[in-house]
Amino acid sequence: MSRxxxxxxxxxxxxxxxxxxxxxILEQNYYIFYNKNNDxxxxxQAVKDGYLLxxxxxxxxxx
Numbered sequence: 001m002s003r004x005x006x007x008x009x010x011x012x013x014x015x016x017x018x019x020x021x022x023x024x025i026l027e028q029n030y031y032i033f034y035n036k037n038n039d040x041x042x043x044x045q046a047v048k049d050g051y052l053l054x055x056x057x058x059x060x061x062x063x
Contacts, residue, residue, distance in 0.1 A: 014056060014057055014058050015054060015055065015056050015057060016054070016055045016057060017052060017053070017054050018052070018053045018055075019047070019050060019051075019052050019053075020050045020051045020052075020053065021049050021050040022049075022050045022051065026046075026051070029045065029046035030043065030044070030045045030046070031043060031044040031045075033055075035059065035060070035062075039059055039062075040056075040059070041055060041056055041059040041060045042054050042055035042056060042059075042060070
């Protein structure tokens with residue numbers, strides 16, 4: 001189940017997806033983010049017209 005908010009942010013039960021519209025090109029098309037326990041907490045991937053940032057909220061909040 002997800003809910004659309006302000007046309008670009010999707011909030012689900014345990015995740016947050018944010019679409020960033022940009023013409024800038026990063027060095028890589030996919031980045032993975034880890035917390036200090038080396039657990040994956042999210043990723044950034046290239047999509048049409050920008051990038052999509054996904055964060056797993058329970059993993060971000062747990063340290």
